[in-house]
Amino acid sequence: MSKIHVTTTINDDEVEFLCDPRESLLDVLRDRLSLTGAKEGCGTGDCGACTVTVDGRLVCACLMLGAEAEGKSIGTVEGIATDEELHPLQQKFIEYAALQCGICTPGILVAAKNLLERNPDPTETEVRYWLAGNLCRCTGYDKIIRAVMDTAAEMREAS
Amino acid sequence: MQYHTPATFEDAAKIAFDAQGITRFLAGGTDVLVQLRSDLVEPDTLIDVKKIEGTNNITKNADGSWTLGVAVSGAEMSEHPELGNDWPGLVEAMDLIGSTQVQGRATLTGNLCNGSPAADSVPVMFATGATVSVTGPDGTREVAVEDIPAGPGKTNLAKGELVSAIHIPPRGQGGGDAYLRFIPRTEMDIAVVGCGVNLRVDGDTITEARIALGAVAPTVVLVPDAAAAIVGTKLDDAALDALAAAASAACNPIDDKRGTVEFRTHVAGVLAKRAAKIAYDRAKG
Numbered sequence: 001m002s003k004i005h006v007t008t009t010i011n012d013d014e015v016e017f018l019c020d021p022r023e024s025l026l027d028v029l030r031d032r033l034s035l036t037g038a039k040e041g042c043g044t045g046d047c048g049a050c051t052v053t054v055d056g057r058l059v060c061a062c063l064m065l066g067a068e069a070e071g072k073s074i075g076t077v078e079g080i081a082t083d084e085e086l087h088p089l090q091q092k093f094i095e096y097a098a099l100q101c102g103i104c105t106p107g108i109l110v111a112a113k114n115l116l117e118r119n120p121d122p123t124e125t126e127v128r129y130w131l132a133g134n135l136c137r138c139t140g141y142d143k144i145i146r147a148v149m150d151t152a153a154e155m156r157e158a159s
Numbered sequence: 160m161q162y163h164t165p166a167t168f169e170d171a172a173k174i175a176f177d178a179q180g181i182t183r184f185l186a187g188g189t190d191v192l193v194q195l196r197s198d199l200v201e202p203d204t205l206i207d208v209k210k211i212e213g214t215n216n217i218t219k220n221a222d223g224s225w226t227l228g229v230a231v232s233g234a235e236m237s238e239h240p241e242l243g244n245d246w247p248g249l250v251e252a253m254d255l256i257g258s259t260q261v262q263g264r265a266t267l268t269g270n271l272c273n274g275s276p277a278a279d280s281v282p283v284m285f286a287t288g289a290t291v292s293v294t295g296p297d298g299t300r301e302v303a304v305e306d307i308p309a310g311p312g313k314t315n316l317a318k319g320e321l322v323s324a325i326h327i328p329p330r331g332q333g334g335g336d337a338y339l340r341f342i343p344r345t346e347m348d349i350a351v352v353g354c355g356v357n358l359r360v361d362g363d364t365i366t367e368a369r370i371a372l373g374a375v376a377p378t379v380v381l382v383p384d385a386a387a388a389i390v391g392t393k394l395d396d397a398a399l400d401a402l403a404a405a406a407s408a409a410c411n412p413i414d415d416k417r418g419t420v421e422f423r424t425h426v427a428g429v430l431a432k433r434a435a436k437i438a439y440d441r442a443k444g
């Protein structure tokens with residue numbers, strides 16, 4: 001089967017790849033580009049473990065074709081920390097023990113970061129609705145929500 | 160699977176007309192990709208419409224009507240500063256679809272053309288009196304939305320035809336719309352019953368109404384008897400009871416673990432009343 005040539009930007013780096021038209025963006029990230037941060041929990045848009053940003057909007061990478069990435073700017077969890085410095089959300093997730101197995105964590109971090117960029121002062125209800133598409137079978141969500149709320153408060157103070 | 164990114168609707172129609180086997184159009188992909196991944200439908204030809212110019216535009220026309228591009232996402236509708244003032248029910252219905260991630264991609268056109276009887280944006284689209292432009296090998300025609308769905312997973316679009324724009328009529332004075340659905344959870348679920356209402360008042364009296372139900376028949380259905388039950392009234396209790404009876408009478412639902420026939424039929428009446436009250440309050444301003 002003939003492959004499609006795609007040029008895109010991932011975490012601010014220009015990237016080129018060849019993919020089969022059937023391959024999802026998630027397949028491409030994990031299997032062709034070795035960006036294994038985004039996880040496959042369901043493959044059908046239900047769990048959010050594969051969450052990435054595309055031109056600044058949250059998307060399930062399992063519900064987008066690799067071919068659709070042409071000319072787009074993709075953000076993954078690998079782009080959240082700067083060099084050796086963790087993003088405040090990542091630090092808070094450790095502090096609050098907001099993860100156990102960690103499968104949901106990359107997706108939740110990408111989604112929460114995107115929320116705080118749009119709304120630096122969300123209510124708890126807003127955080128819960130925003131993250132409703134990110135399932136976690138371990139934590140019971142409470143620690144995740146508190147970690148996000150506390151990060152938001154700290155980032156507001158810092159700015 | 161062949162993946163195409165045509166630059167015009169005419170080219171998209173031509174590719175679809177000449178294609179062999181299964182053809183799908185790709186808007187947000189939130190149905191197409193799920194069907195592909197779960198091996199339900201593997202298209203031979205997949206035609207991505209998002210490279211066609213204007214498909215991301217939300218335009219308010221001079222007469223107050225709206226033209227929505229076929230790739231406009233739910234998130235773009237919710238974020239639009241004016242669309243939700245004119246048509247809050249339509250925007251809320253679209254916003255019920257899936258998670259934040261799904262909202263970034265899912266479209267009205269995909270919701271309509273996927274052909275699900277439970278599609279959340281479709282009852283209120285019917286109620287608004289929306290039309291769609293359909294482009295095919297012989298040019299473009301305008302079709303009422305209620306003429307698009309043909310049955311679960313099926314549309315009346317012919318081979319080589321695709322939706323090229325959605326048109327929502329001018330809101331005008333004294334209008335209000337609303338959509339309510341019943342789901343067993345509070346988020347991320349498929350409607351067991353959905354009801355869209357759009358009406359207009361003169362003072363306190365309803366002068367026009369359109370009401371549609373989802374998930375109670377093989378397609379979303381417009382229910383003229385339900386509309387007739389409230390036109391000419393001030394939405395008093397007698398009118399509401401007549402509305403509920405007409406809505407329930409229009410039901411021909413499936414029976415499954417998510418809702419029995421009896422339950423769906425009853426809830427259709429309840430939701431019709433509640434949605435009508437919201438639309439009425441909105442219409443009175």
Ligand SMILES: Cc1cc2nc3c(=O)[nH]c(=O)nc-3n(C[C@H](O)[C@H](O)[C@H](O)COP(=O)(O)OP(=O)(O)OC[C@H]3O[C@@H](n4cnc5c(N)ncnc54)[C@H](O)[C@@H]3O)c2cc1C
Pocket residue numbers: 044045046182183184185186187188189190191192193208229255256257258261264265266267268269270271272273277278279280316320321322323347348349350
């Ligand atoms: C996690 C999740 C939750 C969901 N929750 C809901 C929900 O609560 N309520 C609900 O109603 N739906 C829900 N959906 C289903 C889906 O998101 C919606 O139906 C959505 O509106 C589809 O739009 P799309 O742009 O993604 O369509 P696509 O997947 O791109 O296309 C859907 C269908 O429409 C056809 N099509 C697309 N564009 C055109 C065109 N221009 N002309 C003709 N045909 C066209 C395609 O061929 C395909 O058959 C959910 C999906 C997921 C993954």
Ligand code: FES
Pocket residue numbers: 039040041042043044045046047048049050051060061062063
């Ligand atoms: S893997 Fe994409 S949503 Fe579950």
Ligand code: FES
Pocket residue numbers: 098099100101102103104105135136137138139
């Ligand atoms: S930490 Fe295991 S799924 Fe969330």
